[in-house]
Amino acid sequence: MDTSLFHDLGLLDCVIFKRIEPTKYEVLYNAQDWLFELLPETKSQKSFRFAQNSLYLEDFLIDAEALWISKQPGSVDSGIWSETLPSRELLQLEASAMVCNQQEYLVIHKLKDKFTQKQQTLQIARELLLSNDKITEQHEHLHAQMDELLSQSERTKAFQQPIINALEQTDLGVAILDSNLQLVKGNPALQTLFNDTHIALKLPVDRLILELFKKQYPEYDRVFSTRSAWTGELCWLNPPEQGKWLKVAIHPIKNADQALQYWMFSVSDVTQIKFLLKRNEKLTHFDVLTDLPNRQYFWQQLENKIKKNRPFYLLYIDIKNFKRINEVHGHLIGDQLIKDLAKRLQSVTRVDDYIARIGGTEFAIIMETDYFRKQFASTDQGQCKTFVQELIRASELPFYLESGSQCEIGLNVGASAFPTDSNDAEELMKYADLAVFAAKKQVKSSLEFYSKKLVDASLKRIEMEDALQKAVTNKQFELFLQPIIDISSSKIVKAETLIRWRLSDGSIIAPDEFIPLAEQTGLIVPIGKWVIAEACRFLNELKKTHQEIKLSVNLSPRQVADRQLLDFIKTTLTQQDISPELLELELTEGVLIDNYDKVHYLLTELRTLGISVSIDDFGTGYSSLSYLQKLPIDHIKIDRSFTMSIQDNEQDQGGNSAIILAVIAMAKSLKLGVIAEGVETDSQKEFLLRNQCHIAQGYLFSRPLPFNEFCKLLNTKN
Amino acid sequence: MIQKKICILGASGVGKTSLIKQYVEGIFSEKYLTSIGVKIDKKIVDLSSEKVQLMIWDIEGIDRYCGFQAKYLRGASAFIIVTDRTRSQSLIEGNEIFNMAKEVADIPGILALNKKDLPTTWHWSDSELADIKHPFAKSFDTSAKSGEGVEEMFSYIAKILTE
Ligand SMILES: Nc1nc2c(ncn2[C@@H]2O[C@H](COP(=O)(O)OP(=O)(O)OP(=O)(O)O)[C@@H](O)[C@H]2O)c(=O)[nH]1
Ligand SMILES: [Mg+2]
Numbered sequence: 090m091d092t093s094l095f096h097d098l099g100l101l102d103c104v105i106f107k108r109i110e111p112t113k114y115e116v117l118y119n120a121q122d123w124l125f126e127l128l129p130e131t132k133s134q135k136s137f138r139f140a141q142n143s144l145y146l147e148d149f150l151i152d153a154e155a156l157w158i159s160k161q162p163g164s165v166d167s168g169i170w171s172e173t174l175p176s177r178e179l180l181q182l183e184a185s186a187m188v189c190n191q192q193e194y195l196v197i198h199k200l201k202d203k204f205t206q207k208q209q210t211l212q213i214a215r216e217l218l219l220s221n222d223k224i225t226e227q228h229e230h231l232h233a234q235m236d237e238l239l240s241q242s243e244r245t246k247a248f249q250q251p252i253i254n255a256l257e258q259t260d261l262g263v264a265i266l267d268s269n270l271q272l273v274k275g276n277p278a279l280q281t282l283f284n285d286t287h288i289a290l291k292l293p294v295d296r297l298i299l300e301l302f303k304k305q306y307p308e309y310d311r312v313f314s315t316r317s318a319w320t321g322e323l324c325w326l327n328p329p330e331q332g333k334w335l336k337v338a339i340h341p342i343k344n345a346d347q348a349l350q351y352w353m354f355s356v357s358d359v360t361q362i363k364f365l366l367k368r369n370e371k372l373t374h375f376d377v378l379t380d381l382p383n384r385q386y387f388w389q390q391l392e393n394k395i396k397k398n399r400p401f402y403l404l405y406i407d408i409k410n411f412k413r414i415n416e417v418h419g420h421l422i423g424d425q426l427i428k429d430l431a432k433r434l435q436s437v438t439r440v441d442d443y444i445a446r447i448g449g450t451e452f453a454i455i456m457e458t459d460y461f462r463k464q465f466a467s468t469d470q471g472q473c474k475t476f477v478q479e480l481i482r483a484s485e486l487p488f489y490l491e492s493g494s495q496c497e498i499g500l501n502v503g504a505s506a507f508p509t510d511s512n513d514a515e516e517l518m519k520y521a522d523l524a525v526f527a528a529k530k531q532v533k534s535s536l537e538f539y540s541k542k543l544v545d546a547s548l549k550r551i552e553m554e555d556a557l558q559k560a561v562t563n564k565q566f567e568l569f570l571q572p573i574i575d576i577s578s579s580k581i582v583k584a585e586t587l588i589r590w591r592l593s594d595g596s597i598i599a600p601d602e603f604i605p606l607a608e609q610t611g612l613i614v615p616i617g618k619w620v621i622a623e624a625c626r627f628l629n630e631l632k633k634t635h636q637e638i639k640l641s642v643n644l645s646p647r648q649v650a651d652r653q654l655l656d657f658i659k660t661t662l663t664q665q666d667i668s669p670e671l672l673e674l675e676l677t678e679g680v681l682i683d684n685y686d687k688v689h690y691l692l693t694e695l696r697t698l699g700i701s702v703s704i705d706d707f708g709t710g711y712s713s714l715s716y717l718q719k720l721p722i723d724h725i726k727i728d729r730s731f732t733m734s735i736q737d738n739e740q741d742q743g744g745n746s747a748i749i750l751a752v753i754a755m756a757k758s759l760k761l762g763v764i765a766e767g768v769e770t771d772s773q774k775e776f777l778l779r780n781q782c783h784i785a786q787g788y789l790f791s792r793p794l795p796f797n798e799f800c801k802l803l804n805t806k807n
Numbered sequence: 808m809i810q811k812k813i814c815i816l817g818a819s820g821v822g823k824t825s826l827i828k829q830y831v832e833g834i835f836s837e838k839y840l841t842s843i844g845v846k847i848d849k850k851i852v853d854l855s856s857e858k859v860q861l862m863i864w865d866i867e868g869i870d871r872y873c874g875f876q877a878k879y880l881r882g883a884s885a886f887i888i889v890t891d892r893t894r895s896q897s898l899i900e901g902n903e904i905f906n907m908a909k910e911v912a913d914i915p916g917i918l919a920l921n922k923k924d925l926p927t928t929w930h931w932s933d934s935e936l937a938d939i940k941h942p943f944a945k946s947f948d949t950s951a952k953s954g955e956g957v958e959e960m961f962s963y964i965a966k967i968l969t970e
Binding site for chain 2: 181
């Protein structure tokens with residue numbers, strides 16, 4: 090066959106060397122002139138040694154030599170590099186070392202089309218990445234700035250100068266809307282967004298954006314009713330002229346009480362970026378990071394599936410707490426994880442299923458159920474559940490990171506069913522989005538199906554959130570005190586403060602019913618501050634009556650993460666003129682592990698101040714000795730479930746009493762105090778006394794009491 | 808003459824190639840042509856005591872498309888991490904790359920805060936910036952466009968590597 094064809098195809102644009110002995114080579118094949126220019130040493134003699142004319146190649150020979158010495162059949166590649174020849178020509182090369190038939194070879198390819206293609210795709214991808222990054226950064230910068238400025242300002246139309254300045258300086262179009270989505274202020278850039286189109290808009294820009302958002306994204310209602318942040322791209326058509334792509338970030342601005350003050354919309358024109366994308370067909374339909382179809386393409390597929398009229402589930406998948414993964418491991422690793430996760434999800438999906446990446450941390454899958462059934466049987470949810478379990482299992486296997494550490498990923502999955510839930514693409518997406526929002530509330534990876542019940546529950550939650558919000562604003566809380574007793578002397582040594590929510594009808598809601606919600610919504614931060622302030626007020630009252638006693642206050646994970654916490658505690662103590670030794674903070678084990686660095690910093694600062702710290706619910710989490718040893722902790726509180734298991738008959742206590750004894754012994758060796766929680770019977774008390782645990786709390790001694798009653802009790806006991 | 812290998816690392820588009828072009832050829836171009844793989848340039852630095860040949864490895868941007876490749880650091884005497892003052896993300900990534908590089912090579916790392924000629928848009932506080940600079944042997948404010956800080960940075964490296 091005529092080799093010139095291979096030549097023209099670029100298949101033979103290479104040189105082949107044979108390794109005769111270490112460092113000595115022979116030219117086997119060379120049809121190229123560039124070789125002599127690049128490596129003159131190959132020119133005359135039969136065999137040659139490399140003479141430092143290509144540093145990269147000679148560096149690669151180290152890897153090559155390792156292969157050759159092993160004599161194992163196979164090959165290693167050098168990766169692409171560039172060389173400028175003396176004639177100024179620029180070459181792109183890639184080398185491979187091989188062992189074949191027990192001979193050693195070195196091949197250098199001159200890359201042409203392969204390089205150009207790779208270059209072009211990466212060029213676009215990177216330009217996109219950069220412009221996207223810049224825009225995202227602008228939006229985020231503005232959010233941070235406005236959070237600070239606007240959250241303090243009273244609800245008024247007259248904004249202060251710093252806000253006006255910030256709005257005028259940014260290139261982003263900004264609209265600030267009140268909680269009813271009415272425009273309060275727009276900046277000049279917002280008006281100029283549409284200046285270049287020579288079109289008289291029928292709507293003000295802020296209305297137009299709301300309109301587009303509502304039409305193009307099924308999550309519109311959910312975002313506003315749940316006061317969530319959102320970012321995405323809106324497409325504005327303007328036939329017959331070219332339309333626009335807008336990147337929009339919607340951001341709720343809340344005040345210190347977490348009440349919604351404003352909505353801020355920031356908008357940038359990304360038409361240029363989209364235009365860039367169109368230059369490359371692959372990039373229009375596929376996501377560059379994962380190689381999966383993108384959101385636009387997914388919509389088309391969803392419409393197609395609906396046309397086929399066969400039942401399927403639409404699964405909406407969101408990665409749990411991805412922001413934290415990014416913070417802990419960095420963005421490069423974050424991206425790598427998404428890539429790996431996409432592969433795993435793909436490996437679980439079947440050929441008939443269709444998977445896409447539809448957002449930063451979001452995937453969608455169309456899961457076909459059995460074709461032959463027209464109606465969903467009850468087992469179909471079973472099919473879907475099994476499938477999602479596989480997805481979750483695949484995602485929860487550890488990801489091993491280059492740094493040597495590992496990381497696990499959880500999934501929130503929402504499902505809506507075609508045709509039972511809806512036969513409309515938009516509605517199906519909207520329902521699946523609602524379901525995923527519900528799944529997010531679970532701590533662990535979970536699947537939620539769209540249902541009427543789910544919607545009701547979410548409405549109820551929103552109502553409850555509103556009520557809690559109002560409770561924060563109107564301070565509808567009360568702080569009760571539960572005495573902590575030295576059982577050897579029956580004296581009260583300390584008291585734990587416990588919050589109650591009193592509704593306007595006088596009824597009381599216990600903390601386990603609203604604290605989790607407060608934690609999720611961030612309302613815990615103002616509530617927690619109120620508790621600390623109230624506890625300090627009590628301490629001040631007790632001081633006046635010379636009944637000084639230590640009070641302990643519970644801290645939640647969000648509070649621990651709150652940067653202002655320390656300052657707040659310091660100021661409050663000073664204002665009430667309280668000695669820090671009278672305040673104790675209680676943290677649960679979970680908090681210790683999840684935020685180790687932050688907790689370590691916080692506890693060290695607290696210790697310096699003189700505030701003591703105890704670990705609540707001890708034994709229920711996984712805290713290891715090493716944590717306890719490394720952190721400045723003063724007491725541990727044995728969880729009530731262990732105390733309750735102490736029964737009258739000491740013989741059949743099983744392992745629980747052993748745990749208590751172990752905890753007591755361990756605490757002693759670490760020089761920590763031990764407090765038993767939930768003591769309800771005399772025999773439990775006797776058991777504790779016998780085993781040297783003298784500090785206890787529980788109904789046997791007293792329930793949590795309102796402040797006045799607590800003072801009375803304190804008076805009689807001490 | 809002694810030869811020293813120096814690797815230029817950083818996120819894409821921060822100006823690695825431009826810095827080298829400015830240093831070796833005294834040229835700057837506004838056009839962005841992303842690098843694929845590696846390109847090595849050489850330049851001789853004339854220190855008062857001796858001459859050093861720097862072999863400067865321009866390595867493609869480390870981002871979601873191309874990961875960090877430890878093997879490029881083999882035999883290097885120092886590395887420069889380039890970041891872009893107009894993109895704060897590039898500093899975060901620079902920091903990540905620094906940590907990865909330090910794990911495989913115990914050699915000095917130099918930080919280049921590039922594009923000095925443009926208005927800074929990142930919003931790091933001075934103390935945050937100081938924290939980030941801390942593990943580096945030294946940091947330089949550079950502009951591949953005006954040439955500010957470029958010669959200075961490479962001479963500094965040549966100097967510490969011969970001392
Ligand atoms: N104004 C200004 N622009 C610069 C500077 N340095 C680089 N640029 C521009 O930034 C863009 C990217 O520069 P490159 O040198 O190609 O960046 P790189 O880090 O090599 O990028 P990759 O090879 O993709 O990783 C080009 O458009 C340059 O003109 C600088 O100091 N000032
Ligand atoms: Mg480059």
